[in-house]
Amino acid sequence: MKKRFIFHIDVNSAYLSWEASHRLQRGDSLDLRTVPSAIGGDPETRHGIILAKSIPAKKFKIQTGETLYSARNKCPDLLIVSPNYNLYRQCSMALKEVIQEYSPLIQQYSVDEFFLDFTGMEKLLGDPMQTSYLIKDKIKEKLGFTVNIGISSNKLLAKMASELQKPDKVHTLFPEEIPSKMWPLPVEELFGVGRATLRKFRDRGIRTIGDLASENPDDLKRYLKSYGLLLWNYAHGRDNSPVRYNNSIPVKGIGNSTTIPFDVEDESAAHLVLLSLAETVGMRLREDDYCTSLISISLKTKDFFYYSHQKKLHLPTDCTSVIHQIACQLLAELWQGEPIRHLGLRVSELSSNNLFQPSLFEKDIEKQKRIDQAVDTIRLKYGAQSVFRSAFLGSGLKPLSGGVIETEEYPMMSSIL
Amino acid sequence: MKIYMQPIESMVWFNREGIPHPLRYRILTEDDAYKTIKINHVLFREEEKVAGNRMLLFRCQGEINGVLKVFELKYELSTCRWYLYKI
Numbered sequence: 063m064k065k066r067f068i069f070h071i072d073v074n075s076a077y078l079s080w081e082a083s084h085r086l087q088r089g090d091s092l093d094l095r096t097v098p099s100a101i102g103g104d105p106e107t108r109h110g111i112i113l114a115k116s117i118p119a120k121k122f123k124i125q126t127g128e129t130l131y132s133a134r135n136k137c138p139d140l141l142i143v144s145p146n147y148n149l150y151r152q153c154s155m156a157l158k159e160v161i162q163e164y165s166p167l168i169q170q171y172s173v174d175e176f177f178l179d180f181t182g183m184e185k186l187l188g189d190p191m192q193t194s195y196l197i198k199d200k201i202k203e204k205l206g207f208t209v210n211i212g213i214s215s216n217k218l219l220a221k222m223a224s225e226l227q228k229p230d231k232v233h234t235l236f237p238e239e240i241p242s243k244m245w246p247l248p249v250e251e252l253f254g255v256g257r258a259t260l261r262k263f264r265d266r267g268i269r270t271i272g273d274l275a276s277e278n279p280d281d282l283k284r285y286l287k288s289y290g291l292l293l294w295n296y297a298h299g300r301d302n303s304p305v306r307y308n309n310s311i312p313v314k315g316i317g318n319s320t321t322i323p324f325d326v327e328d329e330s331a332a333h334l335v336l337l338s339l340a341e342t343v344g345m346r347l348r349e350d351d352y353c354t355s356l357i358s359i360s361l362k363t364k365d366f367f368y369y370s371h372q373k374k375l376h377l378p379t380d381c382t383s384v385i386h387q388i389a390c391q392l393l394a395e396l397w398q399g400e401p402i403r404h405l406g407l408r409v410s411e412l413s414s415n416n417l418f419q420p421s422l423f424e425k426d427i428e429k430q431k432r433i434d435q436a437v438d439t440i441r442l443k444y445g446a447q448s449v450f451r452s453a454f455l456g457s458g459l460k461p462l463s464g465g466v467i468e469t470e471e472y473p474m475m476s477s478i479l
Numbered sequence: 480m481k482i483y484m485q486p487i488e489s490m491v492w493f494n495r496e497g498i499p500h501p502l503r504y505r506i507l508t509e510d511d512a513y514k515t516i517k518i519n520h521v522l523f524r525e526e527e528k529v530a531g532n533r534m535l536l537f538r539c540q541g542e543i544n545g546v547l548k549v550f551e552l553k554y555e556l557s558t559c560r561w562y563l564y565k566i
């Protein structure tokens with residue numbers, strides 16, 4: 063078999079690096095990467111957690127996922143910046159543009175990670191190692207942020223390689239390098255080892271990846287089922303998953319919300335606001351080829367009380383009208399009639415659009431799909447305001463809320479390569 | 480050179496290929512007066528895409544308060560705004 067060359071390209075402290083380079087471009091004199099700083103979640107939707115931190119912040123033992131409160135206790139001078147999901151998307155797309163010049167087969171694994179299949183490309187572009195340095199330096203020079211690149215003969219090892227020393231580095235981890243480079247690492251650093259698995263490993267005295275590799279696979283299977291066997295294979299660097307071409311950023315949830323210029327007291331106005339939110343959220347869903355099966359709304363009253371409510375769908379959808387209809391149902395169940403100041407809409411449990419299964423009970427779904435498609439195309443070509451529903455005429459409300467998505471959650475960890 | 484990154488008004492000539500050539504710009508000074516600077520010469524032009532945002536950078540030469548100076552202008556493609564980046 064031909065020798066495979068797989069690259070894993072991973073942005074160093076992605077959200078933070080992106081914010082830092084964005085600020086430098088805007089003329090800021092401070093580089094966030096050089097001081098203790100962090101990107102911190104919106105306290106309302108994410109209970110205020112650290113999403114990314116600078117390397118100087120790491121020295122204070124600040125961890126991704128901990129509360130802003132606890133992080134500030136560890137480092138009172140910590141500079142915390144709110145997330146900017148539109149910026150992350152923009153950076154992710156620019157990164158992809160650079161990467162796809164080096165192979166037709168790339169997989170966007172997360173908002174800041176790509177796999178690139180370089181197999182066979184050496185005939186065209188030359189040595190894989192040299193090319194990887196070229197990619198890394200080009201990203202740094204052109205886009206202003208740094209990446210780590212891991213190179214190996216499969217995805218698992220390439221990903222493990224990019225996790226070695228950071229930032230701005232290229233590492234190889236070919237099968238012959240496993241004993242020296244991978245086995246001494248703590249077992250929790252192996253791809254796929256989560257907190258629950260780690261506890262079981264600790265109970266059995268498995269501390270390093272090497273310990274796991276030397277276990278008897280039958281024993282592992284007995285207490286960890288087939289997942290134990292998978293991890294044992296990973297510890298030996300075995301993985302044969304292909305680089306799967308995909309054209310969109312893996313997203314967990316998409317949300318948008320709006321503060322209304324007046325207090326909403328009647329139902330029809332509230333429905334219009336929800337429609338304007340459903341428009342932007344639906345458009346983004348379809349842009350990325352996703353369907354949602356969980357819709358939630360939130361509302362803040364004039365007196366700053368906050369309520370939220372959600373509904374699970376039996377049938378995933380990407381249709382603006384369906385999302386709106388469910389949002390209105392949720393509102394009816396949630397709202398006591400107090401004046402509303404702020405409304406939010408969020409979709410999650412996203413699945414890929416092409417797994418869509420038509421239902422016998424769904425009416426006119428094809429027609430709805432065609433309408434959404436036509437409207438999306440017109441808006442893309444002539445601008446977001448070029449076509450809107452007549453219900454908004456004279457309502458004093460915007461037909462599309464903001465036109466931008468304000469929150470977008472990306473999956474933090476996955477165990478599927 | 481010091482970084483300013485201040486929005487400016489500008490006069491620019493775009494050629495048939497769509498390449499902009501800045502001719503002069505004016506800036507609001509502290510005492511609320513406009514000051515116009517003529518660009519005598521563009522030394523070089525560079526494209527950057529820091530954080531995914533496309534900008535053109537122009538290293539220029541022109542006369543400021545009777546002294547020949549080198550300065551940099553930036554053009555942000557997504558907003559069509561011009562900035563005095565550095566002097």
Ligand SMILES: [Mg+2]
Nearest residue numbers: 072073076174
């Ligand atoms: Mg990363």
